[in-house]
Amino acid sequence: xxxxxxxxxxxxxxxxxxxxxxxxxxxxAGLIKQSTSGVYSYLPLATRVLNKITxxxxxxxxxxxxxxxxxxxxQPSELWEESGRWDAYGSELMRLTDRNGRQFALGPTHEExxxxxxxxxxxxxxxxxxxxFQIQSKFRDEKRPRFGLLRGREFIMKDxxxxxxxxxxxxxxxxxxxxxxxxxxxRAGINARPVVADSxxxxxxxxxEFMALSEIGEDTIVYxxxxxxxxxxxxxxxxxxxxxxxxxxLELEKVETPNAHTAQEVADYLNRPLEQITKSMIFKVDGxxxxxxxxxxxxxxxxxLKTYFGTDNIELATQDEIINLIGAKPxxxxxxxxxxxxxxxxxxxxxxxxxxxxxNEDGYHYINANPERxxxxxxxxxxxxxxxxxxxxxxxxxxxxxxxxxxxxxxxxGTKYSExxxxxxxxxxxxxxxxxxxxxxxxxSRTLSAIVEQNSDENGIVWPKSVTPFDLHLITIxxxxxxxxxxxxQIYAELQxxxxxxxxxxxxxxxxxxxxxxxxxxxxxxxxxxRADEGIVEVKRRDNGESEEVxxxxxxxxxxxxxxxx
Ligand code: ATP
Ligand code: MG
Numbered sequence: 001x002x003x004x005x006x007x008x009x010x011x012x013x014x015x016x017x018x019x020x021x022x023x024x025x026x027x028x029a030g031l032i033k034q035s036t037s038g039v040y041s042y043l044p045l046a047t048r049v050l051n052k053i054t055x056x057x058x059x060x061x062x063x064x065x066x067x068x069x070x071x072x073x074x075q076p077s078e079l080w081e082e083s084g085r086w087d088a089y090g091s092e093l094m095r096l097t098d099r100n101g102r103q104f105a106l107g108p109t110h111e112e113x114x115x116x117x118x119x120x121x122x123x124x125x126x127x128x129x130x131x132x133f134q135i136q137s138k139f140r141d142e143k144r145p146r147f148g149l150l151r152g153r154e155f156i157m158k159d160x161x162x163x164x165x166x167x168x169x170x171x172x173x174x175x176x177x178x179x180x181x182x183x184x185x186x187r188a189g190i191n192a193r194p195v196v197a198d199s200x201x202x203x204x205x206x207x208x209e210f211m212a213l214s215e216i217g218e219d220t221i222v223y224x225x226x227x228x229x230x231x232x233x234x235x236x237x238x239x240x241x242x243x244x245x246x247x248x249x250l251e252l253e254k255v256e257t258p259n260a261h262t263a264q265e266v267a268d269y270l271n272r273p274l275e276q277i278t279k280s281m282i283f284k285v286d287g288x289x290x291x292x293x294x295x296x297x298x299x300x301x302x303x304x305l306k307t308y309f310g311t312d313n314i315e316l317a318t319q320d321e322i323i324n325l326i327g328a329k330p331x332x333x334x335x336x337x338x339x340x341x342x343x344x345x346x347x348x349x350x351x352x353x354x355x356x357x358x359x360n361e362d363g364y365h366y367i368n369a370n371p372e373r374x375x376x377x378x379x380x381x382x383x384x385x386x387x388x389x390x391x392x393x394x395x396x397x398x399x400x401x402x403x404x405x406x407x408x409x410x411x412x413x414g415t416k417y418s419e420x421x422x423x424x425x426x427x428x429x430x431x432x433x434x435x436x437x438x439x440x441x442x443x444x445s446r447t448l449s450a451i452v453e454q455n456s457d458e459n460g461i462v463w464p465k466s467v468t469p470f471d472l473h474l475i476t477i478x479x480x481x482x483x484x485x486x487x488x489x490q491i492y493a494e495l496q497x498x499x500x501x502x503x504x505x506x507x508x509x510x511x512x513x514x515x516x517x518x519x520x521x522x523x524x525x526x527x528x529x530x531r532a533d534e535g536i537v538e539v540k541r542r543d544n545g546e547s548e549e550v551x552x553x554x555x556x557x558x559x560x561x562x563x564x565x566x
Contacts, residue, residue, distance in 0.1 A: 001470070003504040006044050009033070010516050020216045022452035023148030025461050029519040038145025038153030042445075045520065048469035049448055050156065053188055054135050056466065057158050057442060060184050064176040066131040066160050071113045073137060077103035079112040082421050088312070094139040094153075106139035111417050111439060114161045118435065119423030125165040128425065128435075129173060133160035135444060147216060149449040150405060156444040164436040165427060170412055177410045177440045181210050184442065185407060189451050189464025192407055195221050196231040198303045199411065206412035210442075211404030212450040221404045222386055227396035234303040236386045237393035240347035247353045250368035257365045261331030263296035266356060266365060277356045278349060278369075280333040282317040282325065282341070285309050289317060289325060291335055293345040293377075295352060298384040308344075308381055326360045334358030334366065335375040342378040345371060350380050405450050408442040461521030462542050465566055470502040472559070473522040477510045477529040484532045487552065491526065491537070494556060499563075518542075523566050524559065541566065 008030040018024045026032045031046035042050060058068065077095075080086035086093075086105075094106040107113065114132060122130060138157045145153050160177070164170040178194065185192035190212050197209040209232060211221050222236035223229060231237075260269040263277045270277075277296030282289055283305065294300050306314050322330055326337060334357040335343040349355070354368040357375075371377050386392075388401045418424070418434040427433050455462045463469065472495060476488035485505075492503045502522060504513050510529075517525055527538040531549070539558065540547035543566060550558045 001502060003502055004506050006502070008043065008045060008516075008520070010519055018148065020147035020150060020449075020453070021456065022150065022216070022449040025452050025456055025519070026148055026449065029461055029516075029521070032149065034148075038142060038151070040149060040152065040154075040445075045469040046448065049451075049463075049467050050444065052467040052469075053444055053447055053451075054158070056184055056187050057135065057444065060180040060187075061133050061158075061160065064131070064173075064180050066133045066162075068134060069132050070134050070136060071107075071110050071117070073107050073139070075105045075107050075110075075113055077105060079116055079421075080105055083112050083115075083417055084420055085112070092140045092142065094141050107136075108138055108140045109157075109439075109441070110134070110159055111161065111413070111437075112421070115417045115421045115423050115435075115437070118161075118163055119418070119421065122163060122425055122435070125425055125427050128163055128165045129169045131160060131162040131173060133158060133440075147449070149445045150216070150453075151218070152445065155446065158442040158444055160440040162438040162440070164438075165425065165433075167436060170414075170436050170438050174410060174412055174438055177438070178208060181408050181410060181440075181442070185210060185212070185447075187466055188447060189455055189466055190407065190447065191454060192450075193221065193223070193230050193404070195223075195404070196235055197409065198232060198235045198307065206414070208410050209406045210408040212407045212447075212454060213402055214405050214450065214453045215403055216453060217403035217405045219404050219406055221402045222392070222399050223402060224392050224394065224396040225398075225400055227392075227394055229392055229394045229396055233385055233401070234301065236399065238347070238382050238384060238386045239391045239393045239395075240382070242351045245351070245353070249370050249373065250354050252369055252374050253367050254359055254364055255367055256363060258363050260365075261329075267296060270356060270365070270367065272356060272367075276352065276354065278334075280335060280358050281330075282322055282333060284315050284317055284321070286311050286313050289321075289341050290378075291333065291337075291341050291343045292383055293335055293343060293349050293357075294384045295346065295348050295355075298346060298348065298387075300346075300383060301385045304381075304383055308383070328358070328360045328362050332358040332360060332362050332364060334360050334369075335371075335377070336360070336366065336369070343376060344383065345377045345380050346383045347380050348384070349377075405446065405453065406443070407447050407450050408440075410440045411438060413437040413439055456521070459515075460519035463521050463523060465523055465563075468523055469500075469520075470522050471499040471524070471563065472501045473504065473517050473520065473525045474501050475504040475513050475517060475525060475527050477513070477527065479505050479507060481532070484528050487532045487535070487537070488528045491528065491552065491555065495526075495559065498556075499559070524562060526555070526559075 010030040011028050014024045014027045032040045135158045162173045192210045192212045194208045197207045199206040220233040260266040263279050267274045267277050274296040357369045415434040423435050424432040476484045479485045525540045535552040
């Protein structure tokens with residue numbers, strides 16, 4: 001296409017709030033334009049990349065017999081009432097009301113719609129397994145839309161749903177999806193790593209996230225250098241081996257700790273190591289208050305609490321609730337109390353003698369507190385985040401940390417939706433059973449951004465060949481000169497037969513054209529300039545910057561050869 005006809009509004013300066021590299025580059029290179037917070041238009045270059053990503057996705061989905069459909073974005077509230085998510089989804093669900101007062105949601109995901117579709121049409125085990133997928137805009141009223149396409153409020157997702165008569169069939173499709181996802185991200189030029197993720201209240205190891213490694217990533221991945229262990233930090237188990245250090249247990253003593261609220265402040269005030277302080281927090285689990293204890297240098301992991309208690313309904317008690325309950329503010333909570341509030345302590349609290357704990361009285365702590373002797377613990381468990389360098393649960397060595405962007409997730413849902421929504425089939429004995437389900441998402445627009453996040457240099461984007469908006473960037477330095485324009489037109493006509501060519505025929509200064517070309521980042525640039533009259537052009541690779549002068553008569557075969565090497 002002629003660049004003079006394409007809409008590519010490149011920018012010199014991007015808004016300061018664009019923190020993520022890919023967000024800045026996508027704005028700067030003229031691929032996206034913000035409409036309102038978390039909502040973007042995809043301009044021509046982005047649309048071309050999206051088409052290439054979705055072509056890869058479609059090919060890989062069809063290779064595992066997933067069938068494409070398109071479901072409505074507008075979803076009646078009744079379906080969400082059936083699954084119980086109309087209330088549970090909370091304020092992330094975009095809700096609206098029609099002229100008759102009927103309520104709807106703009107789909108953030110499609111389990112409800114697809115389950116109702118399949119329950120009406122699939123009656124027998126003979127119709128199973130069945131995998132449906134779609135590529136569509138999703139809506140989530142994210143608390144913090146940010147990083148451009150990485151966390152939008154309207155974004156493009158590929159979502160797939162599979163239906164099975166038994167677990168073995170689900171396992172098979174899950175594994176096929178897992179492999180297809182690995183291929184999709186590799187083909188799209190992304191270095192993504194599958195990691196074990198949290199499956200919420202369902203528990204168990206039923207889900208993997210695909211994480212594109214990146215500094216901007218909002219998720220921390222815990223991995224091993226010696227094995228293929230990789231897990232989301234929310235899920236990474238902490239290995240506990242009790243240590244006997246033989247320290248004498250000292251006498252419990254209440255001490256003043258004025259103005260010391262955080263564990264660090266208490267440690268500083270009492271001049272003790274942070275590890276010896278404990279942090280107590282009060283949570284409400286399905287409406288019941290509990291105290292959770294970890295050591296001062298550890299952080300409570302609420303995802304692990306949810307798995308442990310088998311519920312999503314866990315929240316921190318508010319300051320008012322805490323004052324009502326124990327008569328002290330959050331900075332002084334401790335496990336010694338007469339209210340009978342159950343205490344759950346992290347494993348690492350059990351082998352640390354003579355701890356400091358809150359006294360449930362503002363401005364006071366106990367020193368030399370010891371579990372079992374001074375306070376009861378209902379149960380010890382793994383309730384905290386692992387630290388970098390701690391031993392990994394698979395015994396393969398130290399935990400390493402990396403940041404990642406979740407580009408996809410595969411999930412074994414089981415019968416969560418089919419049971420609540422009464423979606424059954426008749427098995428080979430004629431018995432009605434709930435459908436067994438899986439769901440599988442890829443953030444298509446987030447993937448676009450993740451590709452840019454991983455493929456750029458100081459001058460702009462460096463597109464992987466598989467998803468580049470055009471293959472070649474042909475530039476005439478001065479199209480007002482007849483020899484340059486004519487040679488440019490001739491090359492354009494010839495190369496277009498085998499390649500997608502972006503032809504910069506604009507009457508702009510050479511510097512502007514080169515800057516834009518670097519920003520846009522097509523794999524090969526062909527410059528028609530001063531030596532046009534001799535039939536010589538310059539060919540430059542975007543990835544390593546190597547360039548060479550080439551005779552026009554050899555150009556087509558030179559490009560064919562070079563393009564296969566990139
Ligand atoms: P996150 O934890 O990042 O909020 P999620 O786990 O809630 O994502 P899923 O429900 O698993 O997201 O959705 C499937 C995929 O859709 C995700 O793996 C991600 O790539 C993409 N996605 C989710 N939320 C957004 C968003 N706000 N903007 C862009 N892509 C998103
Ligand atoms: Mg997810």
